[in-house]
Amino acid sequence: MGDFFKALLDPDMAFLRYALFLGLIGSVPLGAVGTFVVARRISYLAAAIAHSVLGGIGGALYCREALGWGWVHPMLGASIVALLAAGLIGWVSLRARQREDAVIGAIWVTGMAVGLLFIARTPGYIDPMAYLFGDILLVTAADLWIAGGVGVLILGVLGVWHRQIVAVCFDAEYALIRGVRSDWVYVLLLMLTALTVVILVSLVGIVLVIALLTLPPAIAALGAKSLWRMLFVAILLNIVFVFFGLGLSFALDLPTGPSVILVAALVYLVANGFARILKV
């Protein structure tokens, strides 16, 4: 790990610092929103949203490279498609329950197919694997500012609406009786999930980001007596996983995304083993 700390301070290794900072910035909204995703058991909806994001990334790259719209950032395309997918999935899961799985699956694969087609038509070589599984070389200083801004927005919305979100996650029918617009609050949670997923797409990729959204809260839930404790432990775990995953990736010359996720998965397995032994 000594070399990793030295590299972080090396002026020529800015990409490593950007990756670490992006991971740390993303850890906070990921842990916070992930807590509600796990508590509400909507991880599969979050996975569908994350995968559909490739459509937005591919579209943004095409607009930038083929149409010359230099101002279109891939994260902008990803955010727009993620929000659209969240709205559509929310509407489907609330209004068309019989076909929910099929429609969510369709949104999942359609987003990926559209993204791959756009990437195929974009001039120059773009490796889709970099967006699917992450590439720290994709992280720029601009990404940090965008991620910071989006993160503050997510935490702000969560801070204002958290009582309504908790009530809807726990007992949506009672929240409705109390005057809370349960359907809107549910869609709001999906929208927050969509934006959260986008933050870390460049670091760990759209396939692996779901692990950082769900594994830390799932570990935190093993011993949590309150939602707030679960939330803070999930954030802390995300920070630890990003730091050690990045360090492992640097030390063993491994891809960063899978390294971070493997650290998280290993801790998840060990924590579950301990929980079983201690009967938490």
Add this chain to the structure above:
Amino acid sequence: MSDCGGHTACACESHSGEPVICFKGVSFSYGHSLVVEDADFDIYKGESVCIVGPNGGGKSTLLKLMLGLLQPDVGTVHLLGDTPKRSRARVGYVPQHIDFDPLFPVSVLDVVLMGRLTRRSFGFCSRKDTERAMEALQQMGLAGKAQVSFAALSGGQRQAVLIARALVADAEVLLLDEPTAHVDVAAEERLMASLKALRKDLTLVTVSHDLAFVSRSVPKVVCVNRCVHVHPTTELTEARLRELYGFEVRMVQHDHEHLDSHGGHHHG
């Protein structure tokens, strides 16, 4: 042609003023299955009413119609002089059970505080809300469990927490769906005492399978088996119960009125 006989309710007492809950010619069906037919009855301020009937007879459906969670196919429901959707925030509701995730880590206090929620509840809850929630927990004998996980409680304690959640809403009407379904005798006695204390201020509507609970708790009964009939509890005869449940129900007179049922139907 309706086999409810058109006029499905009787006026048990004369009342002055507007009813708190008013059903006028209400029918409701789930798909093609008619669950409530031509229900026509009023419940007045301060009344304590019990809804009884067999499984699938429409008891819980009647509560959901009162709350505007279901819309009638025919007829109108009024709650506190307005539509249920506009008025239901003034109602305390205790469901029969909630489908909550046992891994969802909310404390007992968090659950009770949900009763203070409104459409404009943003940010953290006020100290007044927390004090009110603690008072309600005290009233239900659960003040010491405020920080305990809701999932760690017994069925009866959870029911008491849900009643506390309904109480903190400062409700004018309290709707309880099977409040004694998961409680032991001691907890049921405590619940009875709490309901008796509440009755002075509130209109109480309770759904119950427990005929013993009904006979010693409420003066007025709404009998539901698709059709709806309203009687004073004293007029709840063996013949009426046989008609309602479809089997013999024997009445046993103790110090207070008590009903005993046969045919596999449970009672208190």
